[in-house]
Amino acid sequence: GLKKKDVNVLCLGLDNSGKTTIINQLKPSILFLYIHLISVLYAQDIVPTIGFSIEKFKTSSLSFTVFDMSGQGRYRNLWEHYYKEGQAIIFVIDSGDKLRMVVAKEELDTLLSHPDIKHRRIPILFFANKMDLRDALSAVKVSQLLCLENIKDKPWHICASDAVKGEGLQEGVDWLQDQIR
Template identity: 40%
Template structure:
């Protein structure tokens, strides 16, 4: 770390460390998305299914993220909630081409949105509609309707089209998440 970076961190002007939880059903692309968010020289060449959780670190312009990449298989989903209390944001990744599991997605997403450590604290949730490059993938508007998101009134959530393989849509989604986390942190200062 350079002298100016050290000095700016000392005076609170450096990047703020934040914890986020990355959840979603198995095979939705969570780990691939996090891999895309790393710098090119730190990206993994091989992506394997997550067992339990893995911590991935990456930065945006103003924030330094510690992302808890949670396994999406059914036997691990009950562990997601134990990470919400110490997080400042949630990324929920879904496979926009997986029409078969849309009802299951709805149930899992609403459990996250309504969880006491998410809803009562008002932490932002960014929904990444991944795999938009697959023919027949649902649009964000279709997904919003299918998941009943327009009926969900509590909390701060947004939905973004993404493609983990190319990185399309990730910059915009992360800008939104960063902005919402910074607002969240400001409200906690008061």
Template identity: 75%
Template sequence: MNLFHKLSNWLRLKRQEANVLCVGLDNSGKSTIINQLKPSSAQTQDIVPTIGFCVEKFSTSSLTFTVFDMSGQGRYRSLWEHYYRDAHAIIFVIDSGDKVRIVVAKEELDMLLHHSDVKHRRIPILFFANKSDLQDSLSSVKVSQMMGLDNIKNKPWHICASNALTGEGLQEGVDWLQDQIRSLKS
């Protein structure tokens, strides 16, 4: 049995599983991104503000992702930290059209990075500078500068501009995340 297990792993017959935590401020598009990543048969039309959190699953060529889609509303943000321990990767969604609240996103990110369950782990973080279709949206470079992402030294991170409504930029980010998780697991 064990041998078969190893063999199937080696042949990548069975997909590996990864727990991913999806966080970000309210109205940044977390649920929309997760919805877009699901197979088209499982997608929903209406996205409503998430209460508490939702667990979603989707798979790529080699990994099965279990995503904890956290609510971004102020009163639910205190829930995030309870899921840091079991997460293999973090997706942080930023509304690149909301310039005023970039500081709030930065504050939440800093709190995340300084949390004892995250601080010393080499956990990959994927940033989506979402809503890139908006006219006055910030570029991913500008977002990473305003968020101070250059200061993250001990974790692999990647930022990509995305448009969750059309799915633009999402695949690039998920591919990066998949490579990171596989390189960490092997």
């Protein structure tokens, strides 16, 4: 068949928001099964990312290379070194973490004002993740708190997601794929 177009995606957001869980869900199922088995064997969940990790997954028309960045404070300064490479951004928010919503907004604002991002029409997909938590904020509320309506020069979209069950992810990836082709 036709060769799929290669796209670099940056996966950003605070630590513990669910970036790695989302990327693992999008990876080929055999790989995910393997990772799942390992994590069960070690009796632990997906561990916090150190620095970053590079993952690949395909959709019907695209071949994504994802930079799964660590969201921990001490690693967030790594993000900007990859902005030039990024052709799309997935920004993940823990919808249950109301206390750190302002920190997420600060990081988003820093991202949006960076010279390597500011003047580019780069699509941004937001996941309002952990929607399964009882006190999770709705995607509409998250988008209000992050002032997403102020983003006028880039296509953006927000989806509620439950990365553990894999819910809401496909809708987001479909949107991203439509923005790129």
